Structure formats: structure tokens, C-alpha cells
Amino acid sequence: MKTTKFLMSAVIAATLFLASCKPKDADIQAAVQAKEPAGITVVVAKGDVTLTGEVADDAAKAKAEEIAKAEKGVKSVINSLTIKPAQAPVVISEDTTLTKNVADATKDFPTVKTEVKDGVVILTGEIKKASLITLMQHLSALKPKKIENKLTVK
Amino acid sequence: MALQDKYKALTDAAIAAGITDLAVREQDGILYIDGTAADGATKDKLWEIYNQIDPNFTSGDLVLNVNVAIDVAVTHAKVITQSSNLNIRKGPGTDQPIVGKAAHNEVITLVNRSNDLWWLVRTNDGEEGYCYAQYLEPQA
Numbered sequence: 001m002k003t004t005k006f007l008m009s010a011v012i013a014a015t016l017f018l019a020s021c022k023p024k025d026a027d028i029q030a031a032v033q034a035k036e037p038a039g040i041t042v043v044v045a046k047g048d049v050t051l052t053g054e055v056a057d058d059a060a061k062a063k064a065e066e067i068a069k070a071e072k073g074v075k076s077v078i079n080s081l082t083i084k085p086a087q088a089p090v091v092i093s094e095d096t097t098l099t100k101n102v103a104d105a106t107k108d109f110p111t112v113k114t115e116v117k118d119g120v121v122i123l124t125g126e127i128k129k130a131s132l133i134t135l136m137q138h139l140s141a142l143k144p145k146k147i148e149n150k151l152t153v154k
Numbered sequence: 155m156a157l158q159d160k161y162k163a164l165t166d167a168a169i170a171a172g173i174t175d176l177a178v179r180e181q182d183g184i185l186y187i188d189g190t191a192a193d194g195a196t197k198d199k200l201w202e203i204y205n206q207i208d209p210n211f212t213s214g215d216l217v218l219n220v221n222v223a224i225d226v227a228v229t230h231a232k233v234i235t236q237s238s239n240l241n242i243r244k245g246p247g248t249d250q251p252i253v254g255k256a257a258h259n260e261v262i263t264l265v266n267r268s269n270d271l272w273w274l275v276r277t278n279d280g281e282e283g284y285c286y287a288q289y290l291e292p293q294a
Contacts, residue, residue, distance in 0.1 A: 087177065087179055090179050108235075132211070137201060138288050140217055141270070141288070146184050147214060148214045149212050
């Protein structure tokens with residue numbers, strides 16, 4: 001009887017000891033979350049870490065996994081991070097197309113002189129304040145690299 | 155990043171206005187904002203904000219290309235020149251001969267909008283040709 005009791009308490013003690021020694025999920029989660037860059041969500045269940053969110057590239061994805069794996073108490077890492085899709089570069093009109101379109105767009109603004117060079121539309125001359133927005137709207141639709149506005153606004 | 159901060163009020167307004175296909179990209183020191191607005195008023199509102207941030211558009215650090223969405227079902231457009239008649243040309247370009255004119259505020263028939271800048275139209279008199287799209291306002 002005594003032996004059984006002793007064994008029981010030994011088992012309980014051992015369980016408590018082990019439990020206190022093994023990091024809790026919440027603690028692991030907090031620790032990993034603190035080390036991961038912003039935008040990554042860390043969830044821990046029974047020592048299994050799940051990473052979700054969006055990162056810039058493969059390297060960042062791998063790095064996030066390493067950080068999680070290095071944490072004490074982590075059994076495995078489920079890397080569900082996604083890579084942010086790259087934005088398509090801005091399309092700029094060819095000078096020949098742009099020159100023609102700029103001429104069309106500014107036909108009704110006789111006081112405005114234009115020059116097109118390497119995708120940049122340079123505006124000189126003068127314009128009435130009320131017409132400036134219209135002119136800029138027309139030109140911005142032509143896919144220029146830049147509109148250099150040197151107009152004198154009256 | 156500084157440019158995106160400078161025009162944050164504009165991009166926030168674009169998001170709030172529900173601009174579709176909104177793309178905000180920075181390339182070689184210039185910010186490009188592209189998208190489609192539901193109507194002309196929304197587009198004009200964004201341009202007002204742009205004008206507030208960069209009075210008279212003198213900085214040359216933003217290209218704001220927001221078009222107005224057009225329902226495919228739309229068949230008519232109003233001539234929105236400042237006061238003059240709108241030239242109707244044989245082909246898409248100001249180098250093309252003038253084949254007719256549409257009056258200011260006249261509502262004309264849209265035949266084809268496959269060219270973004272020049273729309274093929276037909277007047278009530280039956281004249282057909284190309285008009286500069288910026289001077290046409292699609293009628294719902």
C-alpha cells in the first residue's frame with residue numbers, strides 16, 4: 001500500500017516536473033512571434049508551429065522557418081507563408097507614340113508648348129488655371145514616364 | 155517610400171473611393187497611380203486632392219492615370235468640350251482630315267471604343283469618324 005502511494009506521488013511529481021520543464025505552447029508562440037518580422041502570424045499547438053502571412057521572397061520564407069525551428073520546445077514547423085506577387089513594372093509609351101498622342105492631347109491648348117524626350121513630357125508656355133487639370137488629365141492617360149510642368153499658370 | 159507618404163492622402167482617397175485595379179508603384183523616383191474610377195466625379199475628386207498636395211502639378215513626381223469605367227452597354231456620349239464644337243476625323247489622330255463636327259453638349263452615338271484615346275462615333279446627321287475620347291462623356 002505504502003509503495004503504491006509512493007509510486008503515485010512519484011508519478012505526479014515527475015509529471016509536474018516534466019510539465020514545468022517543457023515550454024508551454026503559449027510561451028513558445030510568444031517567443032517565436034517576438035523574433036519573427038511583422039506580417040507573420042505564429043500559432044503553436046502541442047509544439048507544432050504554424051507560420052502564416054505574406055513575405056517578400058523565398059529567402060524571407062526560409063529565414064522565418066529557421067527562426068521558428070531554433071526555438072526551444074518546437075517539434076515541427078508548418079511553413080504556410082506565401083510570397084507576395086511581384087508588381088508588374090510601369091509601362092511607359094515609346095517616344096514616337098507619345099509624341100503623336102501629346103500633340104493630339106494639346107491641340108486645344110494653343111498657349112502650351114510641348115517636348116517629348118525619353119518618355120518625359122516637358123510643358124512650357126502658359127495656361128489658364130481652370131484648364132490645367134484638364135490638360136494634366138489628358139497627358140497622364142498617355143503613359144508618360146514623367147510630366148515636367150514648367151507652365152506659367154495665369 | 156517618401157513619395158508614397160507624400161501622396162498618402164491621395165492613395166487613401168483612391169482606396170476609399172473604391173478605385174478598381176488600383177496600382178501604386180514607385181519607379182525611378184516617380185510614383186505611378188493607375189486605376190479605374192466608377193465615374194467622372196470620383197476621378198475629378200482625386201485630381202483635386204493631387205492639386206492640393208502638389209499645387210499646379212509642378213513637382214513632376216506623380217503620374218496619376220485614373221480612367222473612368224464604361225459599361226459595355228453604353229451606346230451614347232455627350233460632347234464635353236469647354237464650349238467649342240468637337241472635330242470628327244477620318245482616323246484616330248489630329249493629323250487626320252476633319253470629316254464632321256459635333257456640337258458642344260450634343261449627344262452622339264458610340265460605334266467603337268477599341269482605341270483608348272480615339273472613339274469611333276456617329277452623329278445624328280449620320281457623320282461617322284473619330285473623336286478625342288477625353289471630350290466625350292458616356293451616357294448611362
